[in-house]
Amino acid sequence: MGMFILRRTGVMLLTAICLTFIVFIMTNLYPNLEKLAKNEGNFRMSDAEVASFLSNRGYTQGKLHNYGEWLGVLPGYVIEGIDGKTRGRCSNHGAILENANEYCGVLQGHWGFSSRFKEPVYQIVATRLGLTGKLMFWVLMVMIPSALMIGVFAGMREGSRLDRSLSSGAILTTATPEYVSGVIFIAIFTSSAVGLKWFKGSATSAMDHATLENFLLPVLTIALYGMGYIARMTRASMAEVMTAQYIRTARLKGVSFANIVLKHALRNALIAPFTVIMLQIPWLLNGVVIVEVLFNFKGFGWVLVQAASNNDIDLLLAVSVVGVVVVLLTQLISDIGYVFLNPRIRIS
Amino acid sequence: MQNLTWTGTLGAYINPFFLIALSAFCVFAVAAAARGFSRADGSTLLNPTPPSIALMGPTAIIGLVLWLLSLTGLAPFAILALGNNWLSLVACLIIGLAAGFGLFQISAEVIFKLVWGAFYAALGLFTIYLIVGLFVAPETAGILGAISKQLIPTWIALAVTFALSIYFKRGLGLYGKLFDSPIGMIGLALVLFWVFTALFGAGFDLIATHDPLGQVSGMKNKHPGIPLIRAQEGDYPYYLFGGDTLARDVFSRAIVGSGIVIVIAPAATVFAFMVGITLGLPAGYFGGRLDTVLSFLSNMVLAFPVILLFFLLVTPEIIESGLPNYLAVILFVFPVVFIAVAQYSKNRLKPNFLTLQFPIVLIISIWLYLSLVSEAGTKIALLPPLLDLFDVPSEVLVVFVSVVFVNSPTVFRIVRGLTLDVKTRDYVAAAQTRGEGPWYIMLWEILPNVRGPLIVDFCLRIGYATILLGTLGFFGLGLESESPDWGTTINAGRKLLSVYLAPPLVPAFALMSLVLGLNLLADGLREESLRD
Numbered sequence A: 001m002g003m004f005i006l007r008r009t010g011v012m013l014l015t016a017i018c019l020t021f022i023v024f025i026m027t028n029l030y031p032n033l034e035k036l037a038k039n040e041g042n043f044r045m046s047d048a049e050v051a052s053f054l055s056n057r058g059y060t061q062g063k064l065h066n067y068g069e070w071l072g073v074l075p076g077y078v079i080e081g082i083d084g085k086t087r088g089r090c091s092n093h094g095a096i097l098e099n100a101n102e103y104c105g106v107l108q109g110h111w112g113f114s115s116r117f118k119e120p121v122y123q124i125v126a127t128r129l130g131l132t133g134k135l136m137f138w139v140l141m142v143m144i145p146s147a148l149m150i151g152v153f154a155g156m157r158e159g160s161r162l163d164r165s166l167s168s169g170a171i172l173t174t175a176t177p178e179y180v181s182g183v184i185f186i187a188i189f190t191s192s193a194v195g196l197k198w199f200k201g202s203a204t205s206a207m208d209h210a211t212l213e214n215f216l217l218p219v220l221t222i223a224l225y226g227m228g229y230i231a232r233m234t235r236a237s238m239a240e241v242m243t244a245q246y247i248r249t250a251r252l253k254g255v256s257f258a259n260i261v262l263k264h265a266l267r268n269a270l271i272a273p274f275t276v277i278m279l280q281i282p283w284l285l286n287g288v289v290i291v292e293v294l295f296n297f298k299g300f301g302w303v304l305v306q307a308a309s310n311n312d313i314d315l316l317l318a319v320s321v322v323g324v325v326v327v328l329l330t331q332l333i334s335d336i337g338y339v340f341l342n343p344r345i346r347i348s
Numbered sequence B: 001m002q003n004l005t006w007t008g009t010l011g012a013y014i015n016p017f018f019l020i021a022l023s024a025f026c027v028f029a030v031a032a033a034a035r036g037f038s039r040a041d042g043s044t045l046l047n048p049t050p051p052s053i054a055l056m057g058p059t060a061i062i063g064l065v066l067w068l069l070s071l072t073g074l075a076p077f078a079i080l081a082l083g084n085n086w087l088s089l090v091a092c093l094i095i096g097l098a099a100g101f102g103l104f105q106i107s108a109e110v111i112f113k114l115v116w117g118a119f120y121a122a123l124g125l126f127t128i129y130l131i132v133g134l135f136v137a138p139e140t141a142g143i144l145g146a147i148s149k150q151l152i153p154t155w156i157a158l159a160v161t162f163a164l165s166i167y168f169k170r171g172l173g174l175y176g177k178l179f180d181s182p183i184g185m186i187g188l189a190l191v192l193f194w195v196f197t198a199l200f201g202a203g204f205d206l207i208a209t210h211d212p213l214g215q216v217s218g219m220k221n222k223h224p225g226i227p228l229i230r231a232q233e234g235d236y237p238y239y240l241f242g243g244d245t246l247a248r249d250v251f252s253r254a255i256v257g258s259g260i261v262i263v264i265a266p267a268a269t270v271f272a273f274m275v276g277i278t279l280g281l282p283a284g285y286f287g288g289r290l291d292t293v294l295s296f297l298s299n300m301v302l303a304f305p306v307i308l309l310f311f312l313l314v315t316p317e318i319i320e321s322g323l324p325n326y327l328a329v330i331l332f333v334f335p336v337v338f339i340a341v342a343q344y345s346k347n348r349l350k351p352n353f354l355t356l357q358f359p360i361v362l363i364i365s366i367w368l369y370l371s372l373v374s375e376a377g378t379k380i381a382l383l384p385p386l387l388d389l390f391d392v393p394s395e396v397l398v399v400f401v402s403v404v405f406v407n408s409p410t411v412f413r414i415v416r417g418l419t420l421d422v423k424t425r426d427y428v429a430a431a432q433t434r435g436e437g438p439w440y441i442m443l444w445e446i447l448p449n450v451r452g453p454l455i456v457d458f459c460l461r462i463g464y465a466t467i468l469l470g471t472l473g474f475f476g477l478g479l480e481s482e483s484p485d486w487g488t489t490i491n492a493g494r495k496l497l498s499v500y501l502a503p504p505l506v507p508a509f510a511l512m513s514l515v516l517g518l519n520l521l522a523d524g525l526r527e528e529s530l531r532d
Helices: A002-027 A030-040 A047-056 A063-071 A121-156 A161-174 A178-189 A212-242 A245-252 A257-269 A271-294 A300-309 A313-341 B011-037 B053-082 B086-105 B108-135 B138-150 B152-167 B173-180 B182-203 B250-286 B288-303 B306-313 B316-321 B323-331 B333-347 B353-373 B394-422 B426-434 B438-449 B451-474 B486-496 B502-531
Strands: A078-080 A086-088
Touching: A002 A063, A002 A313, A002 B288, A002 B306, A030 A047, A030 B316, A121 A161, A121 A212, A121 A257, A121 A271, A121 A300, A121 A313, A161 A212, A161 B502, A178 A212, A178 A271, A178 B451, A178 B486, A178 B502, A212 A257, A212 A271, A245 A257, A257 A271, A271 A300, A271 A313, A271 B306, A271 B451, A300 A313, A300 B306, A313 B288, A313 B306, B011 B108, B108 B138, B138 B152, B152 B173, B152 B182, B173 B182, B173 B502, B182 B250, B182 B502, B250 B288, B250 B333, B250 B394, B250 B438, B250 B451, B250 B486, B250 B502, B288 B394, B306 B323, B306 B394, B306 B451, B316 B323, B316 B394, B323 B333, B323 B353, B323 B394, B333 B353, B333 B438, B394 B438, B394 B451, B426 B438, B438 B451, B451 B486, B451 B502, B486 B502
Parallel strands: none
Antiparallel strands: A078 A086
């Protein structure tokens, strides 16, 4: 088991390094750098000015070298520019500071400086992740219990009317992506055209103070799309367990149906949904981005969109590191959890 | 001219009955649900064997709450009959309670019959609007009728397809069996509806009432059914779903937009399958280092948050750098490889094949490939314009490539898993003993035997590709901002959503119905293929 975790962690690190390298290359393509230079300097720079701006700030040393600097395994550049000023990476691309370190990359905890928000990346990501964490917490609180309940009710009697109606409902929610259900919710519950106005169409105020009025719709929008899938997996797993021999034995010996479902079937039926739920969390990230943009909730997803549309290199890299770590960590947890929950599986 | 109402003058006669049927459906459905949880003999869903007295209390409470909920179904009818005042509320309460207690006495079977009866009545009345609309003027049958009239080509094609398919269903294999499952039929109907609408609407321009990009001054932000200002002879006199923020016809945009979705989503899925199959089969069959490398790569792409990938791939700067074109060069080569290897491995011992047939197939597919990837004026202009068969606009190519790129690793994993499962079967061993080559075994022994799950996944994946296309449009990535595709239209319409509902809701419901149709179709296919 220890070996397994160690190997998985190794693969995880390798994947993270490869992926951040790809993101690094893509954000550092010349057209992107040109845009950055014009945003930072002025929009009427000539091509030569752009080139000198970039070389003064160490962008032209070669991608691999730059990536090493970002990672913190190579010393940050100190370049005497064509304009005579000396700049250093570890001095925030400005004039050399006395106390600047030699290395300043992710390994040293230096995540860089956002060109869009004019704030340290670490700070932005930390606050925004907190906000998204709040959203995700409520999404999971709504999604998991209801999905499991729907799945168990549908799966305990396969083919019954209840099963058919719940399954159809589950298919409907998986067919409704967040930007469709969100738009429908906003139209029905917040617009002046329908006139119900039960909730608010913007979740901006939920960042400080979340209430039912401003937070229910975004939470519901994300939860609905994920719910159908988990419910269908739970249903399949439950239906399979209900056909098992030991369930028949229990029924024959006269255990009541409620006890069969709650005590005998449920425990085994919930192993598969556990993995599904864990693997669903990265998919929720998509929903989070859509919903945060739609409801104007300025969390992690909103930052992702801002960083990407402004080619904010440092911020984008940090965002992708977080995204990749979330994906790989949930995969790892789902594998380990599966082994713990299911005694029949042993990893040698 | 007056605004069209939803149901026109016909509505005065049918609407009350429609509302009755709808209210009845709501009441009966809630009663049926209550009956599902709490049965008349006091037993519950979890405990079908007769009752312990202790359960009666909560059961009754659940039942009562659900009856009260069912009253809401009656409200519209009461308001219609008595006006919007306290009298209707009281009437609604009394009728609802009476109905609720009455329903509690009836057996579950009868309630379910009532639910379906009310449902079919509502559906039938709704269909009357559509059918009558085919024959009368828009003023008589309202917006619903007028839309139904515009959709005549779709209705005819649907009816012909269904009639022929049901008549010949025994000889049609898995497709024919679909007509034994109601779910599969509903799914197929929804999917074919959009396929035909895209074909006749976007392909032949028979359905749309106006130019999807044309702006008519004075028609900005109008509610559904608005008459066209300064209508010329030959102009369609209404904007059926109103006008959007740029004074364009919402109905025509949704119809023409379906063409973009119906072409790109399945085509991208086909390419993703070609990539996934061509890589997944050898990864599963040979295993070893090849498998390790390919699996690592696919896991890497899967570890990328999809939206981040879209934002990285589909920005103007990246398009300018030509990266999507290079990606297209790599991804689109797989179908060529697939066709070539499949042909070669099957026919390599036939006379004439290597000298005649094979080179022709190869040349044609390579030519198509080159015309697809090369485009004058970009980094990849491999063919002279004279030989270039078709031009794919670069923004469409980018969208296409990113959807293929996101989907192929999942297909790879599915195919690899299926291959691992199937490669130990006897017929594979038999083929190996016969001395067949590995590619023959993969493509002509293994692949046909795993087609069942792959077809089901194909349907689901088209739906997912549709959702991805919508996501791209929603973030304003890829396609031009005036493109009528559904995602872009939803994005454009959501800014004024609190006042003008139609512009974003029409494409939203269109997208939902198409994806729902695909999911139901996949469900029907799965059910029918498991039955064998």
